[in-house]
Amino acid sequence: MLSRRNFLKGCLAGSGAAAAALVPAPASARGNLERPPEALGLLYDATLCVGCQACVAACKEANKNPAEFRAMDHLWDTPLDTTGHTFNVIKVYTNGTGATKDVETDGFAFMKTSCLHCADPSCVSACPVSAMRKDPVTGIVSYDADACFGCRYCVAACAFGIPKFQYDSPTGRIGKCELCRHRHKDGHYSACAEVCPTGATLFGRTTDLLAEARRRLALKPGETTLIPRGRLPYGDVEAEKANTWRREPDQRYEARVGNYLQHVYGEHEYGGTQVLKLSAVNFEKVGMPDLPPRSSASISETIQHTLYRGMIMPVAVLGALTWVAKRNVAPDDDKAKGDQP
Amino acid sequence: MAKQDLMLLESDERIDAAATRLSMTRREFLQFCAVLATTLGLPQGADAAIAEAVATKKRPSVIWLHFQECTGCTESLLRAEHPTLEKLILDVISLDYHETLFAAAGHQIEAARLQAMSDNKGKYILVIEGAIPTKDGGIYCKIGGKTAIELTKECAADAAAVIAIGSCASWGGMPSTDPNPTGASSVSQVLGKPVVTIPGCPPNPYNFLSSVVHLLTFGALPAVDHLGRPKFAYSRLVHENCERRAHFDAGRFALEFGDDAHRQGFCLYKLGCKGPETYANCPTIQFGDMGAGTWPVGCGHPCIGCTEQGIAFQKPIHSLAKMKNIQPGVFLPGIVEQKGVGVTLGAAAVLAAVAGVAAGAGVKLAKNLGLSHEAEELERAKKAGKTSSESAEV
Numbered sequence: 001m002l003s004r005r006n007f008l009k010g011c012l013a014g015s016g017a018a019a020a021a022l023v024p025a026p027a028s029a030r031g032n033l034e035r036p037p038e039a040l041g042l043l044y045d046a047t048l049c050v051g052c053q054a055c056v057a058a059c060k061e062a063n064k065n066p067a068e069f070r071a072m073d074h075l076w077d078t079p080l081d082t083t084g085h086t087f088n089v090i091k092v093y094t095n096g097t098g099a100t101k102d103v104e105t106d107g108f109a110f111m112k113t114s115c116l117h118c119a120d121p122s123c124v125s126a127c128p129v130s131a132m133r134k135d136p137v138t139g140i141v142s143y144d145a146d147a148c149f150g151c152r153y154c155v156a157a158c159a160f161g162i163p164k165f166q167y168d169s170p171t172g173r174i175g176k177c178e179l180c181r182h183r184h185k186d187g188h189y190s191a192c193a194e195v196c197p198t199g200a201t202l203f204g205r206t207t208d209l210l211a212e213a214r215r216r217l218a219l220k221p222g223e224t225t226l227i228p229r230g231r232l233p234y235g236d237v238e239a240e241k242a243n244t245w246r247r248e249p250d251q252r253y254e255a256r257v258g259n260y261l262q263h264v265y266g267e268h269e270y271g272g273t274q275v276l277k278l279s280a281v282n283f284e285k286v287g288m289p290d291l292p293p294r295s296s297a298s299i300s301e302t303i304q305h306t307l308y309r310g311m312i313m314p315v316a317v318l319g320a321l322t323w324v325a326k327r328n329v330a331p332d333d334d335k336a337k338g339d340q341p
Numbered sequence: 342m343a344k345q346d347l348m349l350l351e352s353d354e355r356i357d358a359a360a361t362r363l364s365m366t367r368r369e370f371l372q373f374c375a376v377l378a379t380t381l382g383l384p385q386g387a388d389a390a391i392a393e394a395v396a397t398k399k400r401p402s403v404i405w406l407h408f409q410e411c412t413g414c415t416e417s418l419l420r421a422e423h424p425t426l427e428k429l430i431l432d433v434i435s436l437d438y439h440e441t442l443f444a445a446a447g448h449q450i451e452a453a454r455l456q457a458m459s460d461n462k463g464k465y466i467l468v469i470e471g472a473i474p475t476k477d478g479g480i481y482c483k484i485g486g487k488t489a490i491e492l493t494k495e496c497a498a499d500a501a502a503v504i505a506i507g508s509c510a511s512w513g514g515m516p517s518t519d520p521n522p523t524g525a526s527s528v529s530q531v532l533g534k535p536v537v538t539i540p541g542c543p544p545n546p547y548n549f550l551s552s553v554v555h556l557l558t559f560g561a562l563p564a565v566d567h568l569g570r571p572k573f574a575y576s577r578l579v580h581e582n583c584e585r586r587a588h589f590d591a592g593r594f595a596l597e598f599g600d601d602a603h604r605q606g607f608c609l610y611k612l613g614c615k616g617p618e619t620y621a622n623c624p625t626i627q628f629g630d631m632g633a634g635t636w637p638v639g640c641g642h643p644c645i646g647c648t649e650q651g652i653a654f655q656k657p658i659h660s661l662a663k664m665k666n667i668q669p670g671v672f673l674p675g676i677v678e679q680k681g682v683g684v685t686l687g688a689a690a691v692l693a694a695v696a697g698v699a700a701g702a703g704v705k706l707a708k709n710l711g712l713s714h715e716a717e718e719l720e721r722a723k724k725a726g727k728t729s730s731e732s733a734e735v
Contacts, residue, residue, distance in 0.1 A: 050664045051673060054592025061591075071672070078672040080680070092669040093676050101667055108669050111676065195592025197610050198661070229611070249597050251611065253661040287676035 029302040032271035032295045033120035035206055039139030040179055041117055041274030042193055042201055043209040045216065046286065047102050047258025048227065049110040049200035051090060055192035059088040059114075062180050062191035081113065084166030084175035088114040088192055093286045102258060102280035109279065111286040112201065114192070115162045115177035116266055116273035117141050118295065123154035123163050125297035131174075132163070139206070139274050140181050145173045159270060159291055179203075187246030189231050196229065198255070204232030206274045213264045213276055219257040227255045271295030345386035347371065350393065359396035363433070380551045380626055381563060382573045394558040395433055401557055402457050402465040404496055405439040408482050408489040409516040409525055410471030414507040415441050417543035420629055421550070434553060437465070440484075451485045458499060466553065467500035469493060472509040472516040473531045476524030493531050502562055503528065503536040505569070506549055511538035512568075512650040519655075529569065537562050538569040542647035547626055548574040570620070570648075578666055579616035579644050582624040584634075585609065598641075609638060613659035615646030617666065 060067065060077060065085045067077035079086040091113050096106035103109075121141045123132045131148035134141050143163070154163040154174060166172035180190045188194065193203035202209065212232060219225055228234040228251065235250030259280045266273035270291040277288065284290050307313040350356050350371075360370035374395060375388040383391075407415075436442065437457035443450055457465060471489075474481035479488035487495070497503050505528040508514035516525035529536050539549045552571050555563045563571040580586065588594070588608035595603035595612055603612075610617065616624075616638065623644070628636040638644055643659070646652030652662075 050667050051669055052590060052592075053670070053673070054590065057590065058592045076672060078674075080674045080678045089674060091676050092673040094669065098669070110669070110673075191592075195594070197589070197592070197594060197608075198664075251596065255661070256663075285676070 030298050030305065032293075032298050035119040035272055035274055036135075036137055036139045037207070038137055039117075039119075039206045039274045040204070041139075041206040041209055041276065042114075042179070042190060042203055043213055044112045044275065044277045045200050045202070045213075045227075045258070046110055046112075046277070046279040046281070047260065048198045048255065049090065049112070050198055051092065051110045052197065053090050054195045054197060055112070055201055056086075056088055056090055058191040058195040059177075060086070062183060063087055065175075082162060082164055082176075084164045084168070084172060086164075087175060087177040088112065091287060093281060104281045104285060107281070109281040109286055110200075111279070111288070112192075112277070113162075113287065114275070115141060115179075116160055116275040117177075117179065118270055118273045118297075120271040120295035120297045122157035122159060122295070122297045122300075125301055126153040126157035128153065135181075138179075138181070140179050141176075142178050142181060143174050143176060148174060157296075159289060159296065184244070187244065189245055194230060199227045199229035199251070199253070202228060202232060203230065206276065208232040209276050210264065210267060213267075213278055216257065216278060217260050217262055217264070221257050221259040223257045224254050225257055226252045228252045268293045271298065345389055347389045347392070350389055353393075353396075355396040356392060359392075377547070377551050377554050380547050380573065380622075381555055387558075391554055391558050395554065398557055400433060400435040401501075401553070402461040403434045403436050403439075403468055403553075404454060404457060404465055404500075405436065405468045405470065406484075406489075406492055406496060407440045408469065408471035408473050408493075408510070409523065410507060410509045410514075412441055412470070413543040414470045414541075415439070417629070418546040418549065421546040434466075437461075448485075454496075458496065462499045464501050465499075466556065467496050467503045468506055468549075469503065469510045469528045470506050472513050472525035472527065474516070474523035475526045475531065476522070481523040490531055493528065497532055502556060503532070504549070504552060504562075505529070505536050505538045507544055508540045508542045508647055508650075508653060511540035511570075511648075514542065515654045535565075535569045537565055537571065540568075540570060540575075540648040540650075541621065542653060544648070545574070545621075545623065545626060545628060548622070566620075568650075574622045575620045575648065577620065577622065577625075579619045579621050579623055579638070580664075581666065582622075583616050583638060584624055585638060603641060606641075609641070609643040610662065612643045613657070613661060614638065614643030615649070615652050615656070615662045616644045617662045617664045618652060619644055619646040619649045619662075621648045 056077070056079075059065070065087070068079040068083060068086055069076075070078045070080060079089055081091075082089055089112075091111050092108055093111065094108045095104060098106065098108045100107040101109065117140060119139070121132070121134055124134050124141060126132075128151060129147050129149055131144045132141065132154050133144065150165075150172070152165050152174070155165055163174045163176045165174055180188065183189070183191070189203045190201075193201045196202075202212065204212075209232060212228070216225070230248055230251050231245060234252055235248065258278075260278055261280060261282070263283065265277040265279070265283050265288050266275055269288075271294065277283070279286055279288075356370065357367055360367045363370060365373070371388070371392055374392040378387040378391050381387070405415075438450065438454040440450075443453070445453065471482075473479070473489040473493055475490065479490040482489040484492060505511045509516055509525070510528050512527045513521075513525050513530075516523065517527075527538075529538070537552060539552065541548070548571065551573065552563055555561070563573055565571055566575060568575075580589070583589075585606065585608045588606070589610055593602060593605075593607040595607045595609055597603065598612070603609075608614070623636045624638065627633070627639065634640065645658050646656070646662070656662075
């Protein structure tokens with residue numbers, strides 16, 4: 001006759017064996033996700049930026065965001081950082097006298113702060129309800145307020161501190177740059193790039209932008225070169241073919257080549273981003289973190305998916321807990337038997 | 342001592358006389374003096390000083406030389422309307438030599454020049470319009486058999502002040518554009534010393550006039566910058582006071598002539614406006630007394646930087662300007678902004694108290710764990726004992 005104790009023991013052993021059978025040979029690690037081939041992005045060139053903040057104003061207007069104040073008079077939109085209502089900010093690095101532009105000592109430099117649209121975004125990986133998604137074609141990391149239930153994991157997950165929650169509202173949403181995807185259907189592209197007077201912010205396919213960034217890095221500082229403004233491909237060229245963006249004159253102009261660091265930020269950082277940056281001042285100094293080429297989404301998903309594959313971890317933990325409990329609890333019936341020999 | 346209050350000139354006959362001489366009403370005359378004082382950026386009271394000076398002082402003798410130029414400077418001066426400047430140059434100043442305006446010709450006027458120079462030795466104002474050719478001994482511009490170099494040096498020797506009017510006289514202007522076949526040079530290059538310059542193509546007549554009236558009223562030319570330009574007129578970039586500046590700040594740009602943005606009066610920076618690298622007071626005093634908006638940018642054409650050497654006639658009109666005043670705005674956030682004030686003592690105390698209560702409760706709870714089970718068992722045993730004794734009794 002099978003005793004109750006032996007029956008339970010059998011069950012435990014059986015489930016353990018079943019779990020072991022489900023585990024495939026070594027769990028395969030997930031690598032970085034790649035940018036989609038038609039991924040869209042921005043190229044921000046700090047040496048061209050004049051700090052006019054036209055992009056900040058245009059971003060507010062395009063996204064219907066209210067102004068945010070930090071001065072008493074409430075005259076100008078003056079956000080300190082990206083917030084739930086501010087998706088794009090130009091920040092300034094200053095050192096010493098701050099006299100010369102794009103110089104690290106006794107100089108200053110501008111830096112755009114907005115979503116970099118990672119190839120392998122942590123916010124998308126962390127989101128439990130698929131409110132954060134990465135478009136399979138454009139690669140735009142978008143937010144769906146209807147799906148969001150407000151956990152703010154994305155806020156914590158982002159290495160660049162971009163998604164921000166609207167704490168001022170009882171029905172707050174996450175606010176972040178979505179490359180003006182709501183304007184794409186009208187042929188408009190990112191408002192910040194559309195208005196930039198110097199082409200410091202340029203819109204286009206990341207592959208095109210990367211080629212443009214490499215072209216600038218290959219030039220000698222001080223030389224003059226033609227800098228496109230607005231979007232790539234510039235002007236009417238290909239506009240018919242692409243049939244996407246509205247007609248725009250060729251806005252290229254002659255500018256002096258900046259004293260670039262030989263580094264395209266976002267080419268490899270964090271598994272690559274779709275927004276790329278060029279600067280003459282050390283990227284860490286201007287607030288862009290030094291990140292490894294492996295995305296944290298790939299690391300965390302490798303760990304998680306390995307542990308949870310075939311329910312190994314839950315079963316193993318349950319087994320261990322059961323074992324500990326069994327060992328430490330003297331069953332009443334056994335005790336009773338012992339008491340009454 | 343000049344009067345510092347218009348009230349003191351209330352019944353001054355000299356003012357009335359000057360106004361009559363200029364074919365103006367008294368009110369118009371005082372308004373004109375106030376406009377000059379404002380253009381110069383002078384404090385309250387200067388209008389009275391200027392009115393008194395214009396009304397009473399001897400008209401300064403002005404000798405005006407023309408060299409390599411288009412006479413645009415003179416033409417713009419003639420088109421000033423407050424008051425009509427033909428009255429002004431005949432009545433406020435004594436224009437003793439001016440090739441465009443004098444009636445006489447030939448040896449007669451050369452004699453007039455020499456006469457004026459000897460009569461007003463050390464007191465006359467020399468105004469030079471046009472660049473001075475220096476190549477091949479300066480033979481490319483001769484008046485009365487004398488080269489421009491000779492004339493300049495001759496007239497400047499005994500002048501109280503030398504004013505270079507227009508971009509050509511100020512820094513070479515259009516004639517000095519590459520390849521500069523005549524070796525066109527500025528007045529200061531020829532004289533080898535700095536002079537007051539009123540650059541512009543053409544310059545604003547009021548900037549010239551205000552400088553002359555400053556000399557008349559205060560006995561000295563106005564303060565100038567390192568290029569000899571009066572600071573009251575040339576200390577700010579066109580971009581800084583531009584009526585379209587708000588469009589620049591908001592990123593609203595005309596992309597093509599005649600496009601929607603251009604029709605709406607948006608910023609012309611992307612069309613090559615040189616306002617961000619050009620020092621001039623055009624946006625504040627505008628041009629030609631024709632009312633609001635009458636200056637190049639107001640009319641919808643980008644500034645060509647006519648006052649600036651190296652920009653006008655050199656940079657293509659529609660190529661992008663290099664921003665001269667890039668300075669991080671005071672409201673731009675830093676890379677890292679400190680937020681909040683850290684932990685206060687009170688907050689730490691409250692948190693410590695809450696943590697203490699929680700820890701105490703936890704310990705108490707752990708101690709009581711299992712007690713209820715034991716008590717239950719005890720109760721049951723008690724009950725069982727009671728029933729058994731009851732049944733025994735039965």
